[in-house]
Ligand SMILES: Nc1ncnc2c1ncn2[C@@H]1O[C@H](COP(=O)(O)OP(=O)(O)OP(=O)(O)O)[C@@H](O)[C@H]1O
């Protein structure tokens with residue numbers, strides 16, 4: 188049994204913890220906004236001079252973040268479809284609404300789980316890799332070398348990653364959506380005995396073009412968040428191996444945090460416009 | 463006749479990290495076309511000074527003029543332009559790991575010249591040959607030894623044939639013969655390009671062989687303790703620490 192005095196002290200500690208947690212988030216947000224501003228200038232410059240974009244690096248990152256992620260995306264999303272199928276089948280069976288499994292699974296996947304799962308996978312694969320790569324370049328004085336060569340590190344290092352992610356993550360999401368809906372179909376057919384044609388027809392009817400596009404917009408936003416956080420953490424990494432490790436870890440933690448926040452905000456707005 | 467403008471001029475410069483002052487109140491000027499070496503004990507701030515001279519960090523106070531223009535107060539755009547005007551090598555080589563050697567050397571040419579691709583390749587090959595790395599075009603930096611990386615970094619710094627070159631310990635980690643070759647290369651470049659070199663180094667042999675001038679920094683006073691022709695300083699310096707530094711004696715053992 189602890190004394191009231193202890194409780195007071197512990198409470199104070201808790202409040203301090205909460206305070207510094209909030210302060211960290213606010214600082215993080217400010218720095219992210221500044222970095223985004225810098226990035227916007229570079230993107231604007233790239234729009235005006237598309238020839239100056241480093242194409243080879245962009246292709247490399249498309250390969251790394253896209254092609255190489257396909258197997259894991261397929262795995263996770265098909266399982267997600269199966270899980271959603273199971274859960275909804277159990278509820279829907281109670282009310283005799285078996286056929287709505289198609290509507291439920293396809294809409295949840297397209298609007299929510301597809302973009303979110305792909306974003307989680309890309310955070311773990313690409314976001315942490317970006318932080319580690321840029322952090323290692325910092326340790327090896329490569330960032331200094333870039334700057335003294337008069338090359339803008341943001342243009343040189345961040346832009347190809349950003350372009351690659353913006354192109355590849357929506358594609359991965361489309362891919363994940365398709366296999367996720369297919370996963371739901373497996374359950375609909377095997378557990379509920381729904382004909383494939385019925386599932387297919389209901390699913391395609393349920394997904395409106397707008398719902399599909401809004402889902403893709405989410406994955407655009409997530410791609411942006413992952414790249415910005417990964418790169419920024421790399422630039423501010425400590426000058427040693429542990430610093431690089433910490434940068435990679437904190438990328439994953441804060442990217443997931445901000446992705447969920449962004450998802451919440453977007454979902455809220457979508458519901459306001461009736462989607 | 464009016465004295466030519468010094469290529470690098472430092473006025474009342476105080477530098478450091480965070481709260482920690484590494485060097486204070488430095489003032490010196492480096493004339494065009496010579497080889498100036500900066501030396502001093504390990505950790506006395508040579509690399510720090512070099513990184514401030516090339517504009518990577520902002521000094522606490524004081525000014526640094528490169529070719530008559532302040533790199534401290536320059537806008538980011540002007541700074542980029544000034545930085546293009548000189549070549550830098552880093553203590554660790556600092557090659558870009560995702561590019562091959564040839565691509566590393568070609569990078570500044572790609573970004574800042576109107577050369578065609580064959581011209582760029584030829585120019586980059588020529589630079590690599592200068593540092594005896596011909597035949598390693600398609601190697602990645604990770605596949606090279608430390609000394610080779612250093613030489614490749616040198617080739618990259620030379621790519622745009624700048625008038626001003628900063629080297630951070632170019633010969634550390636090289637064998638004596640390669641190190642002597644490097645000295646010859648520097649002398650050759652000085653004659654051929656009329657370039658000015660500012661070199662941080664510990665190699666006494668190379669200092670006596672090539673340097674016109676040396677600045678010796680001291681950790682305790684956080685400033686320049688000696689400045690002049692290294693051969694003269696070795697014989698005539700009034701400061702016993704400087705004398706023993708240049709003569710490889712250690713005061714701790716001969717007191
Ligand atoms: N990034 C940094 N942050 C904080 N302090 C630093 C940093 N880099 C160097 N220092 C400190 O500045 C001082 C000078 O370091 P510097 O690297 O300039 O030494 P140096 O003269 O180049 O030594 P060496 O001959 O070993 O290369 C050291 O005391 C070091 O602790």
Ligand SMILES: [Mg+2]
Nearest residue numbers: 508509510553
């Ligand atoms: Mg050093």
